[in-house]
Amino acid sequence: MNETMPVLSSRVIRVRESPSWQFLRRLWGNHLAVTGFSLLLLILFAAVFAGVLSSYDPLTMIVADRMKSPSATHLMGTDNFGRDIFSRVLHGARLSLEVGAAVMLFTVGAGILFGLLAGYSPRLDGPVMRVMDAMMAFPAILFGIAIMAVLGPKTVNVVIALSVVYAPRTVRIVRASVLATKQLDYVEAVRAQAAGHLRILFRHILPNCLSPLVVQATFNFAYAVLAEASLSFVGAGAPPPTPSWGNILSEGRIYMQNAPWITIFPGVAIALTVLGLNLAGDGLRDILDPRMKT
Amino acid sequence: MIFYLARRLLGVVPVLILVALGSFLLVHLVPGDPAMVMLGSDATPQQIQALRTQMGLDRTLPEQFLIWMRQTLRGDLGESFFLGRPVTQALMERLPATMQLAVLSLFFSLLIGVPAGVLASVRQNSRWDQLVMVTAMGGISIPSFWLGLFLILVFSVRLGWLPSGGYVPIWEEFGPGLRVLILPAISLGFMQAALIARMTRSSMLDVLRQDYVRTAKAKGLGWWRVVLRHALKNAMIPVITTIGTAFGVLLGGAVIVEIVFTYPGLGRLVVLAVQRRDYPLVQGALLLTSVIYVAVNLAVDLLYSVFDPRIKYE
Numbered sequence: 001m002n003e004t005m006p007v008l009s010s011r012v013i014r015v016r017e018s019p020s021w022q023f024l025r026r027l028w029g030n031h032l033a034v035t036g037f038s039l040l041l042l043i044l045f046a047a048v049f050a051g052v053l054s055s056y057d058p059l060t061m062i063v064a065d066r067m068k069s070p071s072a073t074h075l076m077g078t079d080n081f082g083r084d085i086f087s088r089v090l091h092g093a094r095l096s097l098e099v100g101a102a103v104m105l106f107t108v109g110a111g112i113l114f115g116l117l118a119g120y121s122p123r124l125d126g127p128v129m130r131v132m133d134a135m136m137a138f139p140a141i142l143f144g145i146a147i148m149a150v151l152g153p154k155t156v157n158v159v160i161a162l163s164v165v166y167a168p169r170t171v172r173i174v175r176a177s178v179l180a181t182k183q184l185d186y187v188e189a190v191r192a193q194a195a196g197h198l199r200i201l202f203r204h205i206l207p208n209c210l211s212p213l214v215v216q217a218t219f220n221f222a223y224a225v226l227a228e229a230s231l232s233f234v235g236a237g238a239p240p241p242t243p244s245w246g247n248i249l250s251e252g253r254i255y256m257q258n259a260p261w262i263t264i265f266p267g268v269a270i271a272l273t274v275l276g277l278n279l280a281g282d283g284l285r286d287i288l289d290p291r292m293k294t
Numbered sequence: 295m296i297f298y299l300a301r302r303l304l305g306v307v308p309v310l311i312l313v314a315l316g317s318f319l320l321v322h323l324v325p326g327d328p329a330m331v332m333l334g335s336d337a338t339p340q341q342i343q344a345l346r347t348q349m350g351l352d353r354t355l356p357e358q359f360l361i362w363m364r365q366t367l368r369g370d371l372g373e374s375f376f377l378g379r380p381v382t383q384a385l386m387e388r389l390p391a392t393m394q395l396a397v398l399s400l401f402f403s404l405l406i407g408v409p410a411g412v413l414a415s416v417r418q419n420s421r422w423d424q425l426v427m428v429t430a431m432g433g434i435s436i437p438s439f440w441l442g443l444f445l446i447l448v449f450s451v452r453l454g455w456l457p458s459g460g461y462v463p464i465w466e467e468f469g470p471g472l473r474v475l476i477l478p479a480i481s482l483g484f485m486q487a488a489l490i491a492r493m494t495r496s497s498m499l500d501v502l503r504q505d506y507v508r509t510a511k512a513k514g515l516g517w518w519r520v521v522l523r524h525a526l527k528n529a530m531i532p533v534i535t536t537i538g539t540a541f542g543v544l545l546g547g548a549v550i551v552e553i554v555f556t557y558p559g560l561g562r563l564v565v566l567a568v569q570r571r572d573y574p575l576v577q578g579a580l581l582l583t584s585v586i587y588v589a590v591n592l593a594v595d596l597l598y599s600v601f602d603p604r605i606k607y608e
Binding site: 236256260 | 312315320321436446447542545565571573580588
């Protein structure tokens, strides 16, 4: 930050920048992040305006229009029930983004809560982390399927299942940065001023742990989108006929030879969304966590 | 070393107990009565009562856990409701197929990922580097089942080179067994190959900057000898750390890929069990795979010493 008086350079006058403005400027300079966030904005736009962008209802079956290949009337063709794939893919984006965002919020919440507790309190560290180890021992997708089997096929349950599956690694990351941060002199100084534990944790330690957490949150979003698609693909996700990228794909599977468009487009949608999130995550990591720069 | 081994083995015990508790509690989290859910709405009260007794649901939860634990330690995971036979038997029948898929995928991902990562790091910012990084970015974004479907479309349907499904135990007939596994292993392993390539690259870039690599070069050693003998060995440490995790991901991911390739492994069994609400089977599969995961991670930890003698097992 430039604390001196505004300096007149050859052409621009640069006034003191606020940290958030500085962050945005660096974000804008990072090609990975810009590409990633642009892709995500595009998909978000498609999801929000799904009803406007497509003139077809994602659930309406038009038997006369079964298995039509992509054309001007049906941009991505139709499926075996004559439903418009374009409309189904757009509505599927809603589900994917909703599930992804919800899982991201819950895992970050759990990460902050348990990560702070484990990292800050030596007494809780052992028990909390052993539970996290055990949860991480369950193979992710299988664990998700098992939770869905128990809770039943509902979108809310997909969010619960995937949050349980992906929370432990977030807890680990927060804990690791809390452990590193609490050694620092300034935390000692705050403690010497008799600050309460909560104040130390939330005002002084947490802000220092945010960078890896933000990066991890982006990746959690990506994992959740992929996992949601996988769960719907095996029939353990949101119940049909709700359009989800995974179940459109799985329904189109048997017609792949004659009607490959049913499987191609939802797959492209998943890949683009996850790509956008991964690019954004890599970009954020370069900016926020320069030590991790690859 | 023996002390270290003993300590690591002991350290695994609480995790295993928690894993068992988790698998056990999962079925007891079923909203309502598991017996009722399993039998469906047209079951008579007598049938439900009989199943409750059979499952031990009329006892307290800690009691049920202890009984279940005792049986589990004896290798008895209960009876599958729909297969009408012991869960252990059903799982053990399917496990080899899934294990050979997961192991081959891991092998594939290392075989592709490590050289690609080394190439990218040695020629940093070159065309090769860009090619590897872009492919890897694609690799971590493409869902395995989608990749699998397209591999089938291209290599089985169009070209007719490889089978689109089926299963031959690789230890009985190596050639045909391997042929059947190639496409599933690629679809399952591609994402891990991409992750390993990214990790190898960044780890190599760190190591290549270090003084000892410069010293080795200054001594007049050949470039590739420095890279492969001196740098790669150290750069592999973080990569090996992730092999255990990667194996867990592959074991879980196999569920999805098995569906695509109609491959008779654990995955298809589990998906079937989920559809039929066959909880003992789901529970058993979860427990079995996580125990394998814990064991593999333990083995990987112990393997460190081979690569990094600096780690002292005190």
